[in-house]
Amino acid sequence: MLRIWLRDESRGTERRAALVPEDARRLVAQGVHLTVEESSQRVFPAHAYADAGCAIAPQGSWATHCPATDIVLGLKELPDEPSDLVHRHIFFGHAYKGQPEAPRLLRRFQAGGGTLLDLEHLLGADGRRIVAFGYWAGYAGASLAVLQHRDELTVPLISSSSEELRTRLVTGRRGDGVTAVVIGAHGRSGRGACEALAAAGIEPTRWGSDDTQDLDRETLLAHDILVNTIGCDRPVPPFLTKADLDNERRRLSVIADVTCDVGCGLNTFPVYDRVTDWDNPVERLREGPKPLGIIAIDNLPSLVPAEASRAFSADLWPLLLSLREGSEVWDRCQRAFRHALASLGGRG
Incomplete structure (x- = not known):
């Protein structure tokens, strides 16, 4: 038995x-x-x-x-x-x-x-994961990024329902011209991120894995919000480096790294060195007139x-x-x- x-x-x-x-x-x-x-x-x-x-x-x-x-x-x-x-x-x-x-x-x-x-x-014959929390990880990560950008993120975080989270996105402050980019937009996690952004009135730029082959970092930095949902199984050049964050043309103010591959050689965002949590969801990477924070919580779907x-x-x-x-x-x-x-x- x-x-x-x-x-x-x-x-x-x-x-x-x-x-x-x-x-x-x-x-x-x-x-x-x-x-x-x-x-x-x-x-x-x-x-x-x-x-x-x-x-x-x-x-x-x-x-x-x-x-x-x-x-x-x-x-x-x-x-x-x-x-x-x-x-x-x-x-x-x-x-x-x-x-x-x-x-x-x-x-x-x-x-x-x-x-x-x-x-x-737990992989299929094609190497793809069979079971995952991807959609809700992407949805929650993008939601927190929007709330942080709006200065509406309250801590410590508390779990709720997807409807309650969506209501916060729909009814919160809607800044005109807010831009976002989702890396891995066509996967389960990326689709969740895109739907959360759409609920907040933001039509994201959607990048697939092909868009990371010849990476345009200037484009990433030109958005207000960046949500990364691509996890790599082999080392690749970083999507952003610490030097990129000091680019004077940077508009980016919040990164949500849903993959949280920090601490290993597969981390595509080596701009931070530890995950964040429900008590301290945002790590400040840059202060001053152009602040930048990163959200890297490794159990995002538990928010819903x-x-x-x-x-x-x-x-x-x-x-x-x-x-x-x-x-x-x-x-x-x-x-x-x-x-x-x-x-x-x-x-x-």
């Missing part, structure tokens, strides 16, 4: 769920045993999962009570304990691009003999947790069911993990 344990998220601002109650019910009906931890922050209450036929466990109990044969499902980073990870885990590990924390996480799996099935590397979770879960639950028989999708995921372990010089 396939057994999955949906854990609570350790990050205080993370209100999403990898699996929503409606899709949990579908899995239970297919004979999957689901355990769901109680949570003080998840947007979906525990009783909704109980009504769907799930067993309910105390918050954070996976580390001590989850059978070793169960698959532990989550979204964002694990707590620091236990140090040795024995289960199969499914979550966004962000561990294969040379991120600073990657070796530590991988060594925890190496020490416990567990496996990371990284959602970031219900909508983002439902869209993600709808794509994920059929793939979870395929774990029972095995599939090439999960095999690719496991091979990526083993390759990452081998890069540490350990077993895999």
Whole structure:
């Protein structure tokens, strides 16, 4: 029997769920045993999962009570304990691009003999991601950029619904002639960014990957808002450098880097060195008469947790069911993990 344990998220601002109650019910009906931890922050209450036929466990109990044969499902980073990870885990590990924390996480799996099935590397045969929060990440990132440009961004950030966020975009101060550019405009994340900008009355310049081949940095700097939704799988020349920010013709006042590849060699915006968060969403890159800030929050879709979770879960639950028989999708995921372990010089 396939057994999955949906854990609570350790990050205080993370209100999403990898699996929503409606899709949990579908899995239970297919004979999957689901355990769901109680949570003080998840947007979906525990009783909704109980009504769907799930067993309910105390918050954070996976580390001590989850059978070793169960698959532990989550979204964002694990707590620091236990140090040795024995289960199969499914979550966004962000561990294969040379991120600073990657070796530590991988060594925890190496020490416990567990496996990371990284959602970031759940790929189809064409190399494209099968499940992602892309649309809502782009929508939320562009929304925050608009609010920052209007000087209407309130902190700390709080989660809401997409309708509430859209209302803020529609009814807020509408500056004439505000311009924006979206890099990666034709992908899921880029489409979300473009729709948020359109709600704010801004028709963005839409760049695809081809537009970054012979990069026109002057054009980027000539916009008020820049939203980057392209993540690279190989090093490329930076889209902007620190020297570019001092260009006297710069109009740009806010960057939303949805990809947040900071800290690794694939960062296309090496103008900042740490992610921002809900308490401090904007890092000031330049002050004075032409200020410039960057927004680089790595859980943007949690600003609209219900909508983002439902869209993600709808794509994920059929793939979870395929774990029972095995599939090439999960095999690719496991091979990526083993390759990452081998890069540490350990077993895999």
